[in-house]
Structures are given as structure tokens and as C-alpha cells.
Amino acid sequence: MDKFDVLRKYFGYSSFRKGQEEMVDCLLSGRDALGIMPTGAGKSICYQVPAIMFGGVTIVVSPLISLMKDQVNALVQQGVKAAYINSSLTDTQYDKVLKNAALGIYKIIYVAPERLESVSFINLCRRIKISMVAVDESHCVSQWGQDFRPSYLNINKFISMLPNRPIIGAFTATATDEVKKDIINILQLEDPAVVTTGFDRPNLFFSVLRPAKKDNRLIELIKERRDKSGIIYCSTRKKVESVCDLLIKNGFPATRYHAVLSDKERVKNQDDFVYDRKLVMVATNAFGMGIDKSNVSYVIHYNMPKNIESYYQETGRAGRDGQEADCILLYGAGDVQTCQYFIENTEPNPQLTPEQNEMFKKREEERLKHMIFYCRTSDYLRNYMLRYFGDEAEENCGKCSNCLTKFETVDVTIEAQKILSCIIRTGQKFGATIISDVLRGKTNDRITSFGLDRQSTFGIMKDSKPTEIRYIIEKLEEQGYIISVGAGKPILRVTEMSYPVLKGKAKVNIKKTRKFKSHIERVNIDETNSELFDALKVVRTYFAMKRGVPAYIIFSDATLADMCKVMPVTPKEFLEVKGVSSIKLEKYGEAFMRVIKEYGKSDNDEKSKKYDVAEMRANGLTGAYEPWSEKEVEKLRFEYEVGIPIEKIAKNHGRTKGAIRSRLKKEGLIEE
Known part of the structure; x- marks a missing residue:
């Protein structure tokens, strides 16, 4: 299989996202690579596709136990043999993973960085073929990053202990230029391809x-x-x-x-x-x-x-x-x-x-x-x-509260002169609260103890609200006229930019006032298909509960939304849905297509359509839409004919009573 066959079979996509194919090609060619891609851009695909294609095992280093579980659950559902090793495993479970790995059962093993020092794990890795080491959250290796983890310094030592150096792929969503250099140097990436797709998340x-x-x-x-x-x-x-x-x-x-x-x-x-x-x-x-x-x-x-x-x-x-x-x-x-x-x-x-x-x-x-x-x-x-982050941006993104807010540009030169003068005349040793109180002519113990009520700037903005003064101070700091010095309760000091303003040789303009706006878009589904979307969610929940995985592991909301758009009723059409792989078609296709077919039958009968969905909701997590095997149907007929109560039959089959009755009707054993 080539990379596109793997992408389609195991992940259900016909094409790669921006940056993914370049990373995959680099790793498949045997070259180290550093991928800087925003959260949600599909970094895992970049190492999972090569891992499936390589002959040996890929070790994925990650500090995140929850990610390991999610990724392994998803891979197993997609038909890929995978496991994880971290502190959540018991000794028995850990030994079983090592044993299976030694037998060559897994293609991908997720491991916490602390485990790279384990003698038993090192001995295992020296006996099996390690094709690639993928380092997730690779910014954690940098002492200057916001999430430095000393355990990440073990990665290069671990790699050096392997009989053959594997390909190394490093991945992160946040990396300044300095952190990027640290990743390359500390992990000792050899002539790496650096793929940066940008930091924008347009949705x-x-x-x-x-x-x-x-x-x-x-x-x-x-x-x-x-x-x-x-x-x-x-x-x-x-x-x-x-x-x-x-x-x-x-x-x-x-x-x-x-x-x-x-x-x-x-x-x-x-x-x-x-x-x-x-x-x-x-x-x-x-x-x-x-x-x-x-x-x-x-x-x-x-x-x-x-x-x-x-x-x-x-x-x-x-x-x-x-x-x-x-x-x-x-x-x-x-x-x-x-x-x-x-x-x-x-x-x-x-x-x-x-x-x-x-x-x-x-x-x-x-x-x-x-x-x-x-x-x-x-x-x-x-x-x-x-x-x-050093990325390029359009003039107006149209996707933030400031884009949708109308600002008025206001000349606040006189107000700025008063504030800057007050900061200087009070010795540049007070914070924004004291400066605001002096300007407003507010008398309190601190003001009088420092003699600030005798300053020439005392009360010169007595008609201004404290919020207005603080807002202008914020804007002056943002534009570089003043700076805050010290932590805890920082003091305000003027910069060289302030003096032309004080001398009347420069003006200060700010934008005000903002009216904040919240925003959310609903799932982008045609309104006529909203009931179908809800029905598909019921079926998805059933499978998720039965397999003990989160619902999105079965299919994401985006995939269900695409089903509502494509309306697939044949296996070929079902594979056209984004996020549907051949493995998932085999596991779930019949169940989801049956719901879509029933929905489509009643295009001109709104009452019938609503009844189908309402019945599903009433039944709760129904197994009525999961395929019945011949053996299961034969067992059902026998149980019913010998008089076993429906409640007991439902428990034996792991289905609801409503699902059992539906099948009995279909088999002609009970009347409609």
C-alpha cells in the first residue's frame, strides 16, 4: 500500500491536510523532520501513516496519559495494533505489553518519557526493530519553553542506546524560533526538514x-x-x-x-x-x-x-x-x-x-x-x-470580537499629557491605581502620607471616571509611551516617546469604546437534516457505549455532518464521507446507512420521519441498528419460542427490549 491507500483504509481521508504530506514524505524517505502545526491540524497522521508503512515499530514519546489512551483507542478502532506504556498500567498490564511487543504484535507504542529510563523497556527496544521515534509536544525539551519537562532530556540518551538509530520526527503546536533551535539541537535531529504550516486555526x-x-x-x-x-x-x-x-x-x-x-x-x-x-x-x-x-x-x-x-x-x-x-x-x-x-x-x-x-x-x-x-x-x-509566533496575518480576519466591533479613533493628547505629567511629577514610583487617584483628586491615607495631594497634577482629571483613566493608561503602555516596572504591584515610568507628547510636538490617538460581542456557529448541517444528525448521534452513542470508547472515536461530529450532506446508502457512497475508512465501513456502515435509508424513504412524509427519530430517542441506546448475525437470529428465535421473557433475552444479547421486539417483528414472531 502507498501512503494514500493507508490514509484511506485506516483514517478515511482521500487527501492530506496542509503540511501532512510533506511530513509523511520526509519521514518515509528516512529523513528526520520537525513539524510545527497548530492544534487540531492532524499532527498524529504525520507519524501514524509512516508507522503503519514501516517494517518495524514506531515509538511515540508523549507526556500525556490521556492522549495516549485516546490515540490507542482510535488506532485500535481503525484496525491498527497499538499500545501505551505509562504509570496508569499495572505491573501485569505492563508485562503483557512488553511480551506482545517482543512478539511483534504492535506497530505503534506510545510511551511516557519517564519510561525511557526503564531497564526492561530499554532491553525490549534493543531486541526489536525500532523504525521511528516520534516526539510529541517536542517543545517540552526546551528549557526556555513554557512547558519544559526534564524527563524529555532522556529522549536523546534513549535513542543513543539503540543498536540502530531510527528516524526521528518531532512535533509541536507552539514553538518560537529559540525553542525551535532547542528542539533540533537537544534531540540531535540530523539535517531535519522543518515543516511549519502556520499557527492559524480559521474555525x-x-x-x-x-x-x-x-x-x-x-x-x-x-x-x-x-x-x-x-x-x-x-x-x-x-x-x-x-x-x-x-x-x-x-x-x-x-x-x-x-x-x-x-x-x-x-x-x-x-x-x-x-x-x-x-x-x-x-x-x-x-x-x-x-x-x-x-x-x-x-x-x-x-x-x-x-x-x-x-x-x-x-x-x-x-x-x-x-x-x-x-x-x-x-x-x-x-x-x-x-x-x-x-x-x-x-x-x-x-x-x-x-x-x-x-x-x-x-x-x-x-x-x-x-x-x-x-x-x-x-x-x-x-x-x-x-x-x-512570527506568522503572517491578514488585515481583517473577520473571526474575532475586535473585527466585529466598530471603534472610534479619538484624540486623547491632552489626557495623555496630564497622565504622563502626573507620573513624572510623582517621581515615577507609583502604579496605575495611585496615579488615577491623584488625577481624580481622591484623598486617602496613602495620598496624604506621600504628600501627593499637594502635587500640581492633583485633581486635574476630577471629572473623569477611573475606568476611563485606566483605559488610557493601558493604551499609552500598549503604544510604548509608558512601561510597567516590577512584579506584584508594578510602577509606571515614562519612555523617551513621551516627551514629544508633553511638549505638544506629537499627538496620541486611541480606539474607543469597544462593545464586546460573543459568537458561536452551530454545526453546519442543513436544517432539514437536523433530525437525521440527531438520529446518527443515537447510533454512534450506542456503539461508543458498547465498545467503551468516547463517541468521537466512532465518528466525529464533522463526519456525521458530512453523512447528512452526502446521504450515503451504498458502501461506495459511505466511503465518500470524510473520516470513514474501510475498517469503519465494515464495522459500522450497515447500521448508519440503515438510518439514512429510513430517513430518505419518507422525504414527503414529515410525520413518518419524525416518528422514526422519536422512536430511537425513546428506546435510548438501541442496538436495533446494529447488524444481526445468522447465529444471533437463530438464538433469538429459540429463546423466544421456549418462552424466555423479553427482558432476559435483551440481557443475553446486550440489546434493549425495543431492539429485541423490533427483530421479533421482522422475523414474524410477534405482530406489528
Whole structure:
């Protein structure tokens, strides 16, 4: 089989996405490669297709237990022998994986980086043929990346211990130029092909909101998305608890995830979310890496993340199936202090020198500054983010709240002169709150103790609201007229750019005022097929429950949507649906095509069409649409004829009572 045969047979696609084919070709030619592709762009296809074609085994290094489970589940459903090795396995399970691997059963083995030091695993890998090592989340190898993991430094040592050097493929969604160089150098990639597809996720809509009351705004946002699956990120465990309680109190099916929960509860809560038993996950950033749940329709950040890299990764968990999704950030001034506190109180990395730790801290502060500017900018949000990663951006993306907001350009030169003058006359040693109080003529203990009420700038903006002054200060900082110095409670200082403004030789213009807008697109299905989509979801849920995998492992929402568009009723037509492989056609084709046929029969009979779907919903997780084998039908006839109750028959066959009655009717054993 060539690469296209593999892509079609195992993954159900007739063509590669941008960058995928180039990565596949590089690896198949025996050349090392580094792929920098956005979350949801299909990085796994880049190493899975070559892995299936290579003669030996591919080792995939990943720090994400949840990703390993999801990927292995998906591969097994697609007919590919795969396994994972991580801390979730018992000793017995671990020994079984090693034994099967030694027998050549697996094509792909996912492994946690810590396991690369295991003597038993190293001995196994020295006995079998390792064709390729794929390093997922490869930015974790860099000490300057936002997710440095010391265990990643074991990868190159592990490779050096193998009898023959395998091909190495490295993959990441976030990498600045410096991190990119680190990946190449530390993993010792040999003349690698570097494939960068860009960082844009065109199906994601970005919004920044600055609500007076976050809880109230959050409830409004969730109500608008009541039937959708989403993630809400909070900066602290305490906030996760309070937000989750708030949602449950308001009737939303929510659960929680943070580091202090027991392993048992974290696993249960994550499974509830992945299997759609709970639609909303409230979590710290400890949740989500490696979660391949395809139908996440929105990601809401209750608090601002500490850097754009983290924000990009976390928002990337939305819209992985290609459908439109929302990424909303609820920004508040308190978020800045929280992030600064975390930076100030981060434990030094023992593997770095004091000088390196100090440099890393300064870089974290610089990253935070870019994140703050993102939240405050009047520029197009997508463009701001893409430029941060060195990517090109269109003038107007049309897919962010700033694009859809009408801004008025206002000359604030006089206000800027007053603010800049106040900063200078108070000695450039106070923060935005004190400066605002002085300008408004507010008297308090701090103002009088420093004698600021005697300054010439005291009260010169007494008619201005504090929010207006703070907004102009933000814009002056964004445009480079002032800078914030220090963490915790930073002080304001003017830059050289300020003096022409103070002398009346330069003007300051800002955009105001913004009216924020939230946005979401529903699944792009013809309205006349919405009932068919719901019916297909019922069948998908049945198969998912029976096989013990998340629904999206069977088929994604995007694949079901394409079924509604293509309306396949023959195997050939079913293979035309995006995401349908020959393996899945064999497993599920008959069941899904039967529903589509029944839907199509009643084009002119709306009552009949609605009755079919309603009956499926009433039956719940029905097996009526799963093919019956001759042996199973023979057993059913025997059980019924000897008088076994239908409830018992249903239990024997693993089907519902409604499914059993439907088959008995078809066999003529009971009347319609």
C-alpha cells in the first residue's frame, strides 16, 4: 500500500491536510523532520501513516496519559495494533505489553518519557526493530519553553542506546524560533526538514470580554451554549471549585479537574466529560493536554493565562473536528496580579543556574506582558496572536470580537499629557491605581502620607471616571509611551516617546469604546437534516457505549455532518464521507446507512420521519441498528419460542427490549 491507500483504509481521508504530506514524505524517505502545526491540524497522521508503512515499530514519546489512551483507542478502532506504556498500567498490564511487543504484535507504542529510563523497556527496544521515534509536544525539551519537562532530556540518551538509530520526527503546536533551535539541537535531529504550516486555526472565533461581574456573564455565555460541550479554565483550584458549584447550582451538567483531587476522582471527572456524561469541564491548566475530544465547541478562560503560548494551547482544545468554535477570555485587572504572583513564587529549576533561573523569570514576565497586551488591544486578536509566533496575518480576519466591533479613533493628547505629567511629577514610583487617584483628586491615607495631594497634577482629571483613566493608561503602555516596572504591584515610568507628547510636538490617538460581542456557529448541517444528525448521534452513542470508547472515536461530529450532506446508502457512497475508512465501513456502515435509508424513504412524509427519530430517542441506546448475525437470529428465535421473557433475552444479547421486539417483528414472531 502507498501512503494514500493507508490514509484511506485506516483514517478515511482521500487527501492530506496542509503540511501532512510533506511530513509523511520526509519521514518515509528516512529523513528526520520537525513539524510545527497548530492544534487540531492532524499532527498524529504525520507519524501514524509512516508507522503503519514501516517494517518495524514506531515509538511515540508523549507526556500525556490521556492522549495516549485516546490515540490507542482510535488506532485500535481503525484496525491498527497499538499500545501505551505509562504509570496508569499495572505491573501485569505492563508485562503483557512488553511480551506482545517482543512478539511483534504492535506497530505503534506510545510511551511516557519517564519510561525511557526503564531497564526492561530499554532491553525490549534493543531486541526489536525500532523504525521511528516520534516526539510529541517536542517543545517540552526546551528549557526556555513554557512547558519544559526534564524527563524529555532522556529522549536523546534513549535513542543513543539503540543498536540502530531510527528516524526521528518531532512535533509541536507552539514553538518560537529559540525553542525551535532547542528542539533540533537537544534531540540531535540530523539535517531535519522543518515543516511549519502556520499557527492559524480559521474555525476558531476569539473574543476578549471585560465584564463587571464575571459570574453573571459566564452564566449568560453557558446558557447560550447549553447543549454544547465546553471547557472553562480558571487560574486557581479555589476558583475551579466556586465556578463549578456556580454552574451546578444553575442547572448545568458540570464537573471539575485540578491537581488536589484524588486520582480516582480526576479520572472519573475526565471520563464523564470525554464520554459526554457532563458537558462542561471547569479546570485549571492541569487539564486538557492530550485530550482529543473533537466536539468541544467552546473554551472560556475565566481568568487570563500567564502567557500566549499557554492560551494558544488551551484554546486549541476547541473545534478539533473542524467545526466552528468559540474561544472567550474574561479579562479582569485582578488576573494580572494573580499571574504576577505565580511568576514571583515559582520554585527555581534545580537544573538551571541562578543566573539562568533569573533570566527565565524575566522571560516569564515578558510573556505575561504580551498576554496583557492581547487582552487590552484594539487590534485584531487573531493577528496579534499570529504575529507573536512570527506568522503572517491578514488585515481583517473577520473571526474575532475586535473585527466585529466598530471603534472610534479619538484624540486623547491632552489626557495623555496630564497622565504622563502626573507620573513624572510623582517621581515615577507609583502604579496605575495611585496615579488615577491623584488625577481624580481622591484623598486617602496613602495620598496624604506621600504628600501627593499637594502635587500640581492633583485633581486635574476630577471629572473623569477611573475606568476611563485606566483605559488610557493601558493604551499609552500598549503604544510604548509608558512601561510597567516590577512584579506584584508594578510602577509606571515614562519612555523617551513621551516627551514629544508633553511638549505638544506629537499627538496620541486611541480606539474607543469597544462593545464586546460573543459568537458561536452551530454545526453546519442543513436544517432539514437536523433530525437525521440527531438520529446518527443515537447510533454512534450506542456503539461508543458498547465498545467503551468516547463517541468521537466512532465518528466525529464533522463526519456525521458530512453523512447528512452526502446521504450515503451504498458502501461506495459511505466511503465518500470524510473520516470513514474501510475498517469503519465494515464495522459500522450497515447500521448508519440503515438510518439514512429510513430517513430518505419518507422525504414527503414529515410525520413518518419524525416518528422514526422519536422512536430511537425513546428506546435510548438501541442496538436495533446494529447488524444481526445468522447465529444471533437463530438464538433469538429459540429463546423466544421456549418462552424466555423479553427482558432476559435483551440481557443475553446486550440489546434493549425495543431492539429485541423490533427483530421479533421482522422475523414474524410477534405482530406489528
